[in-house]
Amino acid sequence: MVPLAVAAAITLNQSAAGATRLADYIRPFVGAQGEGNTFPGPSAPFGMIQISPDTDTTNWDTDSGYEYTDPTIQGFSLTHLSGTGCPDLGDFLFVPQVGKPEFVSGTKDHPETGYQSLFSHAVESAAAGYYQVKLQKSGVTTELTAGERAGMLRFTFPASDEASILTDLNHVINGGRWRVAQSRLRIEDNSTITGFHLVNGWAKERYLYFAARYSRPFAAAQIISSGKPVLYQSYVNYRFRSRNEAAGTNLQFLATFKTRAGEVIQVKVAVSAVSTANALRNLDAEIPDWNFDKLRETTRARWDRELSRIQIEGSQEQKETFYTSLYHALLVPNLYQDVNGEYRGFDQNIHRAKKFTAYTVFSLWDTFRAEHPLLALIQEPRDSDMINSLLAHYDQSADHLLPMWELQGNETWCMIGYHAAPVIADGFLKGVKGFDAQHAYDAIKTTAMNPDYDGLAAYRKLGWVPCDEEDESLSKTLEYAYDDWCIAQMAKSLGKPADYDYFLNRAASYKNIFDPAIGWMHAKDANGHWRTNFDAHLFGGGTNLQDVTEATSSQYSWFVPQDVPGLIALIGGPEKFVRTLDSLFAAKQSAAFKSELSADDLRGCIGEYWHGNEPSHHVIYLYCYAGQPWKAAELLHRVVATQYGSSPGSLCGNDDCGQMSAWYLFTCMGFYPVCPASDYYVIGAPQIPAAVMHLSNGKSFSMTAKNISDKNIYVQSVRLNGQNWDAPFLPYRELKNGGSIIFTMGPQPGKTWGIHAAVPQ
């Protein structure tokens, strides 16, 4: 490894030297096949706009709009979710066509019934800030690039008297459920349009505006309503209508051109959640010229800069996988503020952010685990902005709640818990600056005391969420307890001993639902009776039960990151703990278990461990608490080798806005935030030869894995900041000032290292 300053210099000079730049390791197709649910199109780091091809809108599992195995592309829309488990966005589809234009999408099986087109991966490519494809039907080559709020589409047409670009405002990645409630289109001048739609989607009331400037004046410009041109005079409801604007629920815009062979038409686009005026402001501020390649290079350079925050050594494959993971981790949350500082708040009022930049897309049930802990280390200013965004949401919430799963100013009420608490507490305790700690503490405490929220009142009274009163009670009890522990940590730091005691007491609630008779967490009713017919190895706790969130109790029972020693004691000591863990990975999946997971999901399974979903993410590391870190090393290597990679199908589960990728990044570097808001990481086993992490505080922390190879996967010894280090725990204090961790790896389980250290409590 090279020290920070040299590394930075290298990064900056790589371009000039013609060496491979970090951004060039990005493989945007990773996760685009199967359950990864990523999108291949260009985006700036944490960008507001993500222009990407859509192959599907109605399939519930194609949540980014793109499935690699689909045969057709519908067009290119401006916004995309990365790795979520619910579909939404896909706003404003642009479709180049040649010949008689089509106004419906058509079907994959019969693309001739609409505007969608067959395509081949042979004529498709993607890179940092860039995507291109040649559509079979029209022969048009489309290239995409994106800045922060604005991007460009570059279409290369064949010769045609009927070349056109359709913009479909009714296109939304809707999973077959969502709908456009209102839309509007305006032809602003002979080469500019603006538009808007209001979508009743996963986000119940989502407003998005756009602007588009074309590099050539329209030969003809037509607004289409429900597939028919909007005529100037119409007696349907309105005695007259404009040719230049229309409102309705199924609007499209058709720009027509005559093109020479190879003629390029470019479209600059921008979005805003505030207004078309702001979309135009965003567009003109970010892309004053018509230089596609310059914009692409700017974004590529942004990726170089962001990726250089962790520099690694490794094989080409390792670098591709690592930097693509880092790319995915730095795509989301998304900027949600216009160039003039305005953003749409959670109260749907337009606000001007004071002293912070507003972000959206908070998949907190996922991202509190490793994504935000990563951002706290290497994206501190942005993590601060994100925490301020969470607090703004709280301030604007009618329920006085921090967000649960925020999407463009909406609470989707998706998933469980109040995991803004660990995000805020971890950020605070890791030194993230720029937010009001007292206000933040008030917000997480108020959220955790809300008498209406998901069984919280009963939880406070009983010590558990009762399964006869609340769904997903087992998972909620466990996650509340952890969140409460995070609040306690912040209370302690802020000098609030009474609050500390109170929340620490709540943090022990997990004990109330551990059932020694079955050896697993067990849903319990308000009278203290265990749920009958409960099966710890079935999803939800058994057929038609809703006790466990997207998981089995055998997966969820491990969620006591705040007190693993306590959990070990509950289960019956370290040996039984390890045996129980072993049984998870060795379990023979029952037919009922399999029936709940699709083939794709099973790809992420090791026994009943399911890496494809977040409740399992910390589980492997628990071996380190029980004196058998070599078992963690073995499984970590297995997961890295089988569930990640640089191919479209490499991701075994939803990337979930970077969480799946952030797991990989930490794991490769040899440690993982099992318990965010604690003062330590768990040391697992590094998966790459070396890494240096440039912390936002200016310090650098390097990792070296001596002798690492496909066979040398076990940690033999560790030196931390020049000292021998026997504990499989990395205190934050050893990391934050920079330094180094040096692993010596070997082919045999290093059964002497890491087995005797005191376990953090």
Next chain:
Amino acid sequence: MVPLAVAAAITLNQSAAGATRLADYIRPFVGAQGEGNTFPGPSAPFGMIQISPDTDTTNWDTDSGYEYTDPTIQGFSLTHLSGTGCPDLGDFLFVPQVGKPEFVSGTKDHPETGYQSLFSHAVESAAAGYYQVKLQKSGVTTELTAGERAGMLRFTFPASDEASILTDLNHVINGGRWRVAQSRLRIEDNSTITGFHLVNGWAKERYLYFAARYSRPFAAAQIISSGKPVLYQSYVNYRFRSRNEAAGTNLQFLATFKTRAGEVIQVKVAVSAVSTANALRNLDAEIPDWNFDKLRETTRARWDRELSRIQIEGSQEQKETFYTSLYHALLVPNLYQDVNGEYRGFDQNIHRAKKFTAYTVFSLWDTFRAEHPLLALIQEPRDSDMINSLLAHYDQSADHLLPMWELQGNETWCMIGYHAAPVIADGFLKGVKGFDAQHAYDAIKTTAMNPDYDGLAAYRKLGWVPCDEEDESLSKTLEYAYDDWCIAQMAKSLGKPADYDYFLNRAASYKNIFDPAIGWMHAKDANGHWRTNFDAHLFGGGTNLQDVTEATSSQYSWFVPQDVPGLIALIGGPEKFVRTLDSLFAAKQSAAFKSELSADDLRGCIGEYWHGNEPSHHVIYLYCYAGQPWKAAELLHRVVATQYGSSPGSLCGNDDCGQMSAWYLFTCMGFYPVCPASDYYVIGAPQIPAAVMHLSNGKSFSMTAKNISDKNIYVQSVRLNGQNWDAPFLPYRELKNGGSIIFTMGPQPGKTWGIHAAVPQ
């Protein structure tokens, strides 16, 4: 009459002296029965909020929501149109209930099927800024008052454990057609709510927000969706929902209270077209306290002030009718700007008005005739704001058009012509200050040159709008020609002789569609052939034809206000002109003519003259151009006596945002703006003993009608500013500096006065 200074002093002192105040002559029920389409609820002059009872939402002809003969009241909504011919608004209905609350309106015949209630006019009253009624079902007395952007509802409940106030966001005066596309509700605290809806109505995409503060904390507060309480936990689309906010298309809010007998609960309400935040700002800025009576008195005093701009002598009935007419004339256009200066523009972006106050509801086809000419004289600052609002609309228009029929940031494309031109030109030539004359001229010229607008291109080429290419071609040709004349006048004043010549030439286009063979205007096709099967005495020109707008050619043929001498010549000289006019009033209505008008409409008919619609409004005055002003006097008296009054059913046609009333006001004072943007008014015959008009320039112009009585209806002589005045034309120059006109009235047609004067050209 008393001179201005004395009159003003009297007005100010009337209250203290206990004398009748001008506002107390207002009879808000006038026009609420039949076709008048006014609303009885309170509004400040030109106010943004109009809180009023709604008796109907689905009947196309109950456009203000209230029909006096209806037996039931649904509730009290916050916004209303005054006198329009299309339904809209009626936003946010408040319904007091006692006992089990109902969530649907029910029917007039079976009010027990919903929340609407029988009521009696015996327990209902209305006055300036005030309305009250006791609802039979609940026994609740409701009182309403309104400021500019905010108002109050005061409910007096019986004793009940189940008293409630429902707010229905899905209630819109929809004529059976319009729909709420999206709505949202938030419980802000224990006594405050905010909400929003987006309505696809007459205004295609209309956003309105509201805020409501209750004088007592809610005992219970519940959001209702499609008639059912929004439960906290629901698996319908969303895994959890808030009790404190909801979005959807059929939302209601139910505030529940326990009440003692006679207990008063007040609700302060405000609206905004920008945001709920602005609705709250409007509310708190305008009504900082809970003093209903103070707000009522403030608005009553505002009406005193505005009504005192014309002070009259006359009988109680005359004063009631006159001041109610003035009230109706000063209700609309409506303020459309929040206390912080923000308003929703025609481009649906939020703007901050620069150096003007934004207004909405421009029923220009109606109001260019007498309403805006009246405002130019006595409301010059507001007329300036309105002209600036028209210009802002133009600036924001995708079509580069001044508005046609603007409603809350939407172009309804209702009616014909480009009558922002006469409004602007008349204002400019009457000395209305505060707008950019050059910009205004550019706007009206650009509008009049628009190649896409309603047959304008053909009109420019041919000299008429061809009936085979464009509907309502006859009316459009006539109105374009007049509007063009207005543009010419402004061009002349601004020193643009080429433009003056060009538009003056266009202004003569009316000649191209006069058919000497039938003696009327006649629709003509692009080849110059007259429409066959055309009937000048049938609506639209005959069965299923659309050549004439809401009228017959026998009514429309008189629309050449810019060149009545030219029209006289076309028709065949003064005598034939008069005979033809006589025939209009004497015509026996054919069955086909009657079949097009309802019984209500026929009430406004004198022969084929139909005072209930605007094309007829100037026609009686045309006798004055042909040397027979006594015939005008006779008919004016007849119309005033039969088509106006102080009863609910007094108005014979849509008040049309004040135009019907403004006709009455001018006519009573003895003169009328037959040709706005000209430099003269036509002297008809006064209908009241005396009046003094306090012009906005500080001057006062008084009218005295000596010897006037029910029999002495004919003008015998006139003294204008101390001189004998023989012409039935009142030059603006004689009015603008203040002065007096003194009529001497008599029982016989004064066939010597007004017959020889030169006709203005």
